[in-house]
Amino acid sequence: MGERLSIKTERDEQQLFNSRAIVAGLIVLFALGGIMTRLYFLQIKEHAAYTELSKQNYQKHIPRAPTRGQIYDRNGVRLADNHAQYVLEVVWDSVPDQNGDGKKRWNDMQLMLDRLTKIVPLSEKDLRVFGQQVNRRSRYQPTPLKENMTEQEMAMFAVNKSRFPGVNLERRMQRYYPLGTVASHVIGYVGRIDDRDLERLDKSNYAGTSHIGKIGVEAAHEGRLHGQAGYDLAEVDAHGRHQDMIERKEAVGGQDLILGLDINLQLKAEALLKGERGAVVAIDPRNGEVLAMASVPTFDPNLFVDGISSKVYSELRDDPDRPLYNRALQGAYPPGSTVKPMNTLAGLYEKVIWPGKTVYDPGFFQIPGHKHRYRCWKKSGHGGVSMDYAIAQSCDTFFYDMAYRMGVDKFSGYMSLFGFGKKTGVDLTSESDGLMPTPEWKQRRYKQVWYPGDTVNIGIGQGYWLATPIQLAHATASVAMRGKRIRPHVLRAVRTAKNKPEQILEPEVIAQIPARDQRHWEMVVQGMVHVVHASYGTAKRIGVGAPYTIAGKTGTAQVFGIAQNARYDASRLAKRLHDHALFVGFAPADNPQIAVSVIVENGGGGSSTAAPIARRVMDAYLLKKYDDEEPSEEKGEVEPADIVPRVEGAEE
């Protein structure tokens, strides 16, 4: 065997090679058959899936942001608008080689910017922000270089544009509030979408949107204002460069909103509060439309649109007068005597009082068996007090007695029917609940039992009771409507397109407040009319010369407690410690068209400070007297007439 193998024969070797070559050829066939099988799976079996992946690769939805709806007042005055803003943008990849080294480096960008700044001045900040952003983006995507281009800058750039390939002027829509600080708490503002917004919004609809309503109508009606985003389906390459447009879906602009706000009335209210801290809320009681909602001081919402600087923001935030705070919705104040008409209705409903009932006021009230005196504001006492006189004179003793006999449960229960202690549900953001105290609440909050004295205090709108100006206006409007509660709202109508008619929104009736006898409403309203128009009314001065009947109620809310026998000496107290002045009312009393609540923080007495403001708001609205310049001679002067001192820790 071995011998035979050792002999080299050409024929055998040829045959051996041939057989090996054939086997090798078959292996080649087999292996490439394997590759073809693989290709069969990729190209035929899974073709659809890969086609989809390929589309995902090169087709890109470029969102088209809808135009945000505009906001108008009831007269058609524009409150929020969109302005074109021009931004200078740079696409790095399109910036040519500047220094002739054949390469495109940062150095070339720098040289280009140096040339550009001679034509359009670029600030240190522009360059810094641009430098940070340009490195984070694709070289093929535009990066903003300078925002808010002026007419002159745009013209200068346009003339020299050919010298700056890769630099483009882009138009962007920016929110603008033409009236500045006016009604800023109601209108609110938009700001850049942040992480918190991202969590709750529909990302596909906001893909091209940079701003979102942050507060006020802008936030509360974001859904209506924003509109439906469209898109361009474009072909893009691996670097995100756009090649061709495949399909376009136009965006549908947001709805225009027409507010119930009467901007003239709003201006008047804000002017009346000028220099003070306070709020005025005016509601049309017939349909719940908010006619004016002033919170003073205000701020300029335009500051927030493009990102407020932290310095300006901290100035606003740390301002002791708190301009960012919407007093009309967020401010919870003791309602004081303004709620006495509602208290009266509670007493009538719970049969603690009745139309002919009188209470003797010696100048104070005492819980039977206790020594402590709850003082009436009138030290000498009112003597025998009827229901009507109690309202008109704001007799504390009458209401101390009534609340005491009613008990807290019934009292709070009935007051809740007016909406106290709960948000009114007005279509604005950050409304406060206020507080309608109950024994359960006190137990929960302070781990203390409810004392009878607590009931006595809330009988005159003090103690733990807190109400917001909108709650007071709403409750007053409900009295004006004889118990019909209609939800206050700022959005009066919407318009889906410029050429379409307005659709007026239906007012929402919340409830009918029950009364033992419908005539009780008229009696209470009568008492309120006497506040203004009777010779013994606490606000009789504002009734002078009124061509219509006002039903109102003054109130003074204590800021701090004074000792049992101390005298309240307004002139000697710091302004911050002065009482809050309040007034609620509606007019005309027999055909109510406007319900108003006024609060002036540390304004002193309700009759002297708040009531005149209410009168002039009513004049403005009912008589269209928007621009009378009566000197406010009553202001600053504190009348002891309506002061209701309360003693802290009265129960000892």
Add this chain to the structure above:
Amino acid sequence: MISGLLPASLLKMLQRVDLVLLAALSLLVFMGLVTLYSAADTEISTVYRQGIHFVIGLVLMLLFSQVEGKTLRQFAIWLYGIGIVLLILVLMVGVVKKGAQRWLYVGIDIQPAEMMKLAVPMMVAYYFSEKPLPPRFLDILVALILVAIPMVLIMKQPDLGTSLLIALSGLFVIYLAGMSWWLIGGSIAVIAVAAPLMFNYGMHEYQRQRILTLLDPESDLLGTGYHIYQSKIAIGSGGIYGKGWLHGDQSHLDFLPERHTDFIFAVFGEEFGFLGNLLLLGLYIFIIWRGLYIASKGADTFSRLLAGSLSLTFFIYLIVNTGMVSGVLPVVGAPLPLVSYGGTAVVTLMSAFGIIMGMKKRKRIYQTDE
């Protein structure tokens, strides 16, 4: 007189060229240039340059086809010996680029591993041409050592891909020489056991990573997996008929990396579809078969073994590239032979086909003519 002489000698030279193989190669190169035009975003200069590479390759093919087996075999020992010396020099005084020591500086940087692609099969074929076939175990062992020496030297550089290709070209000679099937089966079994050990202890991290990425390319979409992912999308989205020439979205929108070199097969697959791929692979099979056929018509054992080995090495290039691009083999950075853009590869491969052609037995008339 001279003007009359030249065409005559050229005609004589052309007789040595296998026209069938040349036609198939030309068709392949033409398909390559068409695909390249698309892959290079219709930039004609790239196609033009590749055309020049092909023409240079043709000239070298013509020249190499004149060399007979008995002439070439005399150079086998010298070429191999010099190659080994150069490889050792590379490891001692070689030029380091990109973390690998693969080059020698002799005025220009040369890569001795490249010449071993020819020297190793020549050396093994030479060795077996002296021995009785089928080879005895001892001869196989010697042949294996002849293969192992350059392989290890190249692996040290490190250049795993080239060392494996060179080893394979040598192993093909051993196989074609008639190594017994039992031994082949046993070796495969040994490799199957050794491979996992090799993976764990004999590989560089980047090589391991390539294999791991192959097993789960989706795991590293932004890194190594991206190439495979995008090329699979390109091929898969091509479907049966393809998206049409110049209409591959994947390649024209820049999603496909290395598309005029290593991943040109994906461009072809996307634009010409499954049917195009059948045609292309069919053409490759034809070329390899023709190479093996010419080998079987070799003048002597050395000629047959060398031509057969070179044909099969061409097949390896093909399978490594198509396997990589279609996502069944690791990404090793190998071009699609004669289609991918690249001068060196085209010129080398055309020369190799010239050598294959030269191995064919001379016709009697031609020999008497001499």
